[in-house]
Amino acid sequence: MEQLNLAELLTFNGRSVVLMPSDASARQCRERIAQLRGSHDQAFIETITVMPLDQWFAELWDASFPAKQVLRPIQLLALARDIIESSPYFPENCLNSMAIARQFVDAFQLHAQYRLSSDREYYLFSQEYQAFHHWQQALQAKLDEQQALSAQQLPAALLSMLTEGSLDLPDQLILSTELSLSPAPQYFIEQCAAVLSIKRLAIDGFKTIPRFQSAAQLAQECEALTAWLGDYLSAEGEHANKLLAVLVPDINQYQPVLQAVLQRQLYPSGLFPAAETQPREPWLFDGSETLLSYPLIKSAWDLISLAPKALPLEQFSRVLRSRFVRGWPAARSVRARLDLRWRDRLGPETTLKSALALAKKVERDEPEVSDFLHDLASQLKTMPRAQLPSEWVRFFDQLLLSAGWPNADNDDPVVEQCRRGFSQAMDVFRALDRQLGPVGHDSALSWLQHILSTKRFSVSRDWACPVRIMQYDDALGLRFDAVWIMGLDDGALPRRVEPSPFLPLELQQRAGLEDSDPSLCLQRDRALLHSLLASAPQVHISHCRESDVGSPQGPCSLLPKWQDDELRDIGNRYQASGQVTTPAHDEVRGVDPSQRDSIRGGTGLFKEYASSPFFAFLKYRLNLREFPQPAEGLDHRVQGILVHDTMQHVWERLKTKAALDALNSVQLEALVRRCCEQALQGPEFSVARFGESLLNIEKERVIRLVCSWLEEKEKPRLQDFEVVAVEQLIETKLAGIPLRLRMDRIDNVGGKHLVIDYKTGTINGRSLNVDSLTEPQLPIYALVDSGRLESGQSIGVDGVMLAQLKSPEDLAIHMRSNWANSVIAKRPDKDNDVDSPEKWQAELDAWSTALQGMAEGILVGNIQHDYSQNYDRSFSQFLLPLLRDTVEQEDAE
DSSP: OOEEOHHHHTTOOSOEEEEESSHHHHHHHHHHHHHHHOTTOOTHHHHEEEEEHHHHHHHHHHHTOOSSEEOOHHHHHHHHHHHHHTSTTSOTTOSOHHHHHHHHHHHHHHHHHTTOOOOGGGGOSSHHHHHHHHHHHHHHHHHHHTTEEOGGGHHHHHHHHHHHTOSOOOSEEEEETTOOOOHHHHHHHHHHTTTSEEEEEOOOOOOOOOEEEEESSHHHHHHHHHHHHHHHHHOTTTTTTOOEEEEESOHHHHHHHHHHHIIIIIOGGGGSOOSSOOOOOSEEETTOOBGGGSHHHHHHHHHHTOOSSOEEHHHHHHHHHOTTSTTTTTTHHHHHHHHHHHHHHSOSEEOHHHHHHHTHHHHHHOGGGSHHHHHHHHHHTTOOSEEOHHHHHHHHHHHHHHHTTTOSOTTOHHHHHHHHHHHHHHHHHHTTHHHHOSEEHHHHHHHHHHHHHHSBOOOOOSSOOOEEEEETGGGTTOOOSEEEEOOOBTTTSSOOOOOOTTSOHHHHHHHTOGGGOHHHHHHHHHHHHHHHHTSOSSEEEEEESBOTTSOBOOBOTTSOOOSOGGGGGTGGGOOOOOOOOOOSSOBOOOOOGGGGGGOOOTHHHHHHHHHOHHHHIIIIISOEEOOOOOOSSOOHHHHHHHHHHHHHHHHHHHOBHHHHHTOOHHHHHHHHHHHHHHHTTSTTOOHHHHOHHHHHHHHHHHHHHHHHHIIIIITTOSSOOEEEEEEEEEEEEETTEEEEEEEEEEEEETTEEEEEEEESSOOOGGGGSGGGOOOOHHHHHHHTTTTSSOOSOOOOEEEEEEEEEEETTEEEEEEEESSOOOSSOOOTTOOSSOBSHHHHHHHHHHHHHHHHHHHHHHHHTBOOOOTTSOOSSOTHHHHSSOEEOOHHHHHHO
8 A cells, every 4th residue: 555644645636534543643643734734725624634533434424314323332331231131141149230231342342343253153162252142132133223333333334335335435545554453444444445545644753762761669750750851841942832742551540649749840839829820730641531530520420419318428518518509608617617517416328308407506597508408408309210311411400500500600711611521421311311211310320420430521721731641552643742651661561461251262363353362462562662662753761660569570571672772771870869958846936825824635735745746736736627537337436435434324323342342243234234324315326326226236335345344353453442533623734734634533442542544445554654655644643633733623643544445355454553553463573563652753753754845845836746657647637628626616516
């Protein structure tokens, strides 16, 4: 077949059609033709048409006024799923029929595209082949019944029209040399050669020796790329109007890391936009975004997926706080307070009715806080059980209208484009009437979500984006000024073979289906790599020496051997060094003496400071709080409250060890049960929130836990004791910091006072040591009566005890006191306990020094943080959307 270049293409007379591998390559080809002809001569538009192969087939079909409709892939999927679910070949234990339907539709398309045989004898050797043969015949019968066909069946349908002479063919058909033809379109084009001229278009490539670079892991690879982009883009005069490409094997794997590195190093101003200007990042991820990835569309999805049934509380929260519903921004503050109320009092799942019932208190003062939710609730009452997709579209439109979506200026180009894309997605869903018929709400949402999450969509930009980031296959046929090929390791190319499980392997290999044979796959990937290496005059190649899981990786084995092999190692010997200057002390403004009385936090402030001064500063100086996250079941806080309240009620009744010893096991369990049931009357244990069944399960667990504690740890105590106080409240000060202490329990043991603190988690005796003091609560209790704290109350603390009530199998005690602390029999190796007046006094002195140091650090503004420690939380839980609350608001509740 004769080859020609772009300049020769312009000399042809008549009408020419140029077929390219993709929309992007067709668009670039049109731009080059325009440059050759000149910006003022537009005559070529009428004579030369550049488009992808599939588009040409579709236009040929539509121009012939056909009787059959070409179905979209989603329409084929709808027909296929119904056929599969009603088929005897559908397995009863299948959890996801949609996944099977997708694979079958792919196989159905490949069967037509590669002109595979339909003889039954090929499909007898496995259950998958038999299922495909049965489903294919059923789907084809459905298509014939509806006068429809798939896109991959177009070449065969056009072939019959070609013999009749009813196709509007061009004078010349030009095929790009990088266009790969499967058997069905290739056979059709070969038949066209009898009536038109067919030639090949060779777009000149570049001959260059790439520069190689390796990195330890993905983050370092992205940083090396960003440094190169920065140097390239900084020379604005030399590289003006240049097009750079960053090619990656998997856009989903690379985009999060690459986006973060680009924003941090290449375009940091985008993270801190000025008030007058809007950041305009110079890069674009091609083909990585879908409609559902845009906040405006996510908001619409949250609204249309509302239903009268129980839904995740997080969805109601997003709807309430959304900027795309009416009332925002005027009511956003009061809606945030309502959201906090929901999260405190509702479970992980709730209904709109329950959420609105809880909003009545807020609505009395701010009626507009949830007015749109009432409108949505009224609209949801009219929801039918089942209807056609087009009727569901009208219902969804009414829901969005009731919510005031999108609550934005229609002149906003982003809003306008998103609404247009959403409307197009609704049109696709509306077109499923004939294939789906009447469907329920859940089924309608399932299909609509599939459309929104698979439809590629990106907002067009009105500024230049010289850096295009795309996958290898998407760059086929394109030309750039410079290219960086990332991730080109031995796992990226050649790719693994993945034949269709529904098509006989023999037929796939005989037809030349690339994914069916390693040699064909290798040939395809070699051609792809050759095209990428010739796509720009300057090419960089990089790969990671380690995968995400730490396994070693080498460079791609398909790379050719250049004569100058030293170039391979240029990038492998680079080193980066730098010096970071940090202040000697992390400090912020100290607490003004006039403000010390307003410091809140109590012992929690010192506990947080002992863990990290920075965390303590965030929580108690800035009053930052984590955004409440509803948990499944009862969270640890609620479980702890139930244990503490039950223990309180038990000792309020028993008072002494003698009363405890007088009870047998049955009597003790009856007492604990009554106390636990009394504790469950508290406001934290709402039956509406947790359900009666869950609360009963938790009640039985706590009863067993408390009984085990009393039997195993309290009854065996060696000395009689009397519980003189439970939940004792004391107000005092430490270095001017006000403290409100609530002691779980105080025992009188032979005239000495023992303070007991219950812990429903794991305790560690070392947490009371001065060098690792992470539980300052009991040391503060011990110092109350020693004259070291400013307290007008006196309890005479002689000892402290940590009591671990984690589970009946995990009970423990740790005690320190000024007398022999053998409250229960202990092991003989425990000879280093604090159990004498001398040791106790030394312990008090050490605690006092440590706590005074903490208090001074809090007051002067120390915010140090030990990054070497492995904390059980991250900064993000304080720095994400946070709430500022006050004591007045808490008391009002």
